[in-house]
Amino acid sequence: MTDASLTFRDLTLGYNSHPAVHHLNGAVKTGSLTAVVGANGSGKSTLMKGIVGVLKPMAGTCFNAKGSRIAYLPQQSELDRSFPARVIDLVSLGLWPRRGLLGRFTRDDRDQVSKALMAVGLGGFEKRPIDTLSGGQLQRALFARVLLQDAEIILLDEPFNAVDAKTVGDLIALIKRWHGEKRTVMVVIHDLDLVRRHFPETLLLARQPVAWGETIETLKPENLLRARRFDEAWHDDAPWCEPAGDDHAHDHSHDHGHDHSHRDSGPRAA
Amino acid sequence: MYDFLIAPFVEFGFMQRALMGSLMLSIGACPVGVFLMLRRMSLTGDAMAHAILPGAAAGFLLYGLQIVPMTIGGLIAGAIVALGAGAVSRFTVQKEDASMAAFYLISLAAGVLIVSLRGSSVDLMHVLFGTVLALNNDALTLIAMITGTTLLTLAIFWRALVAECLDPLFLRSVSRLGTPVHFIFLGLVVLNLVGGFQALGTLLSVGLMMLPAAAARFWTTRVEPMCALAILIGFASCVAGLLLSYHAALPSGPAIILSAGVIYICSIVFGTRGVFNTRTRHHRHRTA
Numbered sequence: 001m002t003d004a005s006l007t008f009r010d011l012t013l014g015y016n017s018h019p020a021v022h023h024l025n026g027a028v029k030t031g032s033l034t035a036v037v038g039a040n041g042s043g044k045s046t047l048m049k050g051i052v053g054v055l056k057p058m059a060g061t062c063f064n065a066k067g068s069r070i071a072y073l074p075q076q077s078e079l080d081r082s083f084p085a086r087v088i089d090l091v092s093l094g095l096w097p098r099r100g101l102l103g104r105f106t107r108d109d110r111d112q113v114s115k116a117l118m119a120v121g122l123g124g125f126e127k128r129p130i131d132t133l134s135g136g137q138l139q140r141a142l143f144a145r146v147l148l149q150d151a152e153i154i155l156l157d158e159p160f161n162a163v164d165a166k167t168v169g170d171l172i173a174l175i176k177r178w179h180g181e182k183r184t185v186m187v188v189i190h191d192l193d194l195v196r197r198h199f200p201e202t203l204l205l206a207r208q209p210v211a212w213g214e215t216i217e218t219l220k221p222e223n224l225l226r227a228r229r230f231d232e233a234w235h236d237d238a239p240w241c242e243p244a245g246d247d248h249a250h251d252h253s254h255d256h257g258h259d260h261s262h263r264d265s266g267p268r269a270a
Numbered sequence: 271m272y273d274f275l276i277a278p279f280v281e282f283g284f285m286q287r288a289l290m291g292s293l294m295l296s297i298g299a300c301p302v303g304v305f306l307m308l309r310r311m312s313l314t315g316d317a318m319a320h321a322i323l324p325g326a327a328a329g330f331l332l333y334g335l336q337i338v339p340m341t342i343g344g345l346i347a348g349a350i351v352a353l354g355a356g357a358v359s360r361f362t363v364q365k366e367d368a369s370m371a372a373f374y375l376i377s378l379a380a381g382v383l384i385v386s387l388r389g390s391s392v393d394l395m396h397v398l399f400g401t402v403l404a405l406n407n408d409a410l411t412l413i414a415m416i417t418g419t420t421l422l423t424l425a426i427f428w429r430a431l432v433a434e435c436l437d438p439l440f441l442r443s444v445s446r447l448g449t450p451v452h453f454i455f456l457g458l459v460v461l462n463l464v465g466g467f468q469a470l471g472t473l474l475s476v477g478l479m480m481l482p483a484a485a486a487r488f489w490t491t492r493v494e495p496m497c498a499l500a501i502l503i504g505f506a507s508c509v510a511g512l513l514l515s516y517h518a519a520l521p522s523g524p525a526i527i528l529s530a531g532v533i534y535i536c537s538i539v540f541g542t543r544g545v546f547n548t549r550t551r552h553h554r555h556r557t558a
């Protein structure tokens with residue numbers, strides 16, 4: 001399939017032999033806008049980390065379309081706020097994909113940084129030290145950095161935490177602009193009303209994918225109930241997951257195929 | 271005035287060498303110190319300073335009190351400890367502070383053992399405290415090379431180093447330089463400590479790295495000026511320390527570090543971000 005920008009094949013991600021995302025199959029279409037929802041511990045953030053490559057898969061693969069770049073806004077940034085940097089220094093990091101280690105920042109680059117700050121409502125904040133920003137302002141500055149990265153695939157992990165209502169509106173508008181520019185956007189989000197109003201597609205996770213497709217279909221009550229019943233805890237005595245199980249055996253015979261749906265009863269990729 | 275400030279450096283060759291050596295050391299070591307401090311690794315420098323001891327001591331045991339073998343030995347020991355501790359922290363659950371402490375303690379014990387195999391306590395004192403007044407041409411060349419390498423490496427990796435300090439997760443998401451940069455930086459720390467140890471001794475060479483950096487933190491909120499200011503503070507400490515040592519017949523290494531210490535304490539009190547300005551002078555504020 002040519003228009004898949006992200007493809008998951010039997011992707012299992014986790015920590016210490018316990019899966020947090022279990023056997024995910026499917027593809028994310030180029031230019032789609034997907035909300036990723038699910039309870040705490042259902043593997044949403046883990047999936048994001050797996051896509052970026054910060055976390056290596058325990059099994060299976062995740063690959064993105066050739067030449068596509070990923071911009072990632074993590075839920076828990078490892079940002080050191082006491083570092084002596086100004087907003088402009090932080091946001092300029094977003095120029096890395098274009099300028100790399102040694103490329104000079106041009107006047108045009110600087111204009112773009114200013115424009116990105118303007119777009120998130122932080123015009124004139126260039127010279128502010130980052131330790132004087134509020135939580136919401138910092139989040140917007142990080143959004144500006146994502147904007148500057150100009151990536152084909154954009155992953156946002158709970159981007160609206162600690163952000164006021166008006167700013168959420170602004171940021172949603174920004175996300176829709178990306179969507180309009182045919183970028184692939186995935187957003188981890190808890191507010192189902194926002195999802196229903198603004199996101200055409202939804203992936204509902206509960207370690208296993210519960211449903212994946214059009215938002216209205218995915219967020220049907222029975223799916224939400226199934227997602228809610230999922231057991232968050234890890235069990236040390238849980239049996240080992242054997243790849244020889246019947247529905248996965250099927251996967252392996254198709255290792256180089258692309259977008260077949262692997263399970264009759266399982267969720268299908270949108 | 272001339273007699274007091276300038277004459278010692280004009281009249282005595284050993285003072286000139288000491289000045290040149292220590293100024294060059296400041297140029298390389300102070301910016302490295304700034305990054306150590308910003309990465310909250312200030313005590314790592316201290317640990318590394320202890321860690322180079324067995325290498326220097328082994329060189330001393332085999333070749334006597336000679337610069338080159340001791341330096342190479344120190345580099346090797348430092349690299350082993352830095353890589354070992356760095357690797358343990360990057361690839362296991364243990365954090366860098368614990369692994370660094372473990373490695374440097376092992377290294378320090380080995381060092382003391384090696385020194386005691388041959389030398390008297392005078393030798394040990396020499397390795398531990400250095401002699402800036404006895405820098406020969408070999409030593410000066412070595413320091414110049416170390417300073418050059420440090421500046422070049424910092425210039426090349428500056429952006430990655432800043433990104434790795436400011437937002438390591440972001441750097442990992444856009445580039446694979448994160449881990450290499452960390453080790454390159456540890457390499458620079460070792461290099462500058464080794465460069466400093468013949469002048470200031472293994473224990474005090476870290477002083478010229480950390481004190482100016484810690485002092486500069488009280489004056490500015492940006493990295494570039496902070497590095498420049500740290501170098502200037504380093505310069506001032508070297509000149510003041512050497513003069514103090516000359517006029518009062520004090521050991522030069524401690525005199526240099528104590529001068530830096532005085533500047534540090536003054537900075538705490540009077541710096542633009544120091545106690546005086548942030549605690550007492552805040553009576554007025556703007557409306558927005």
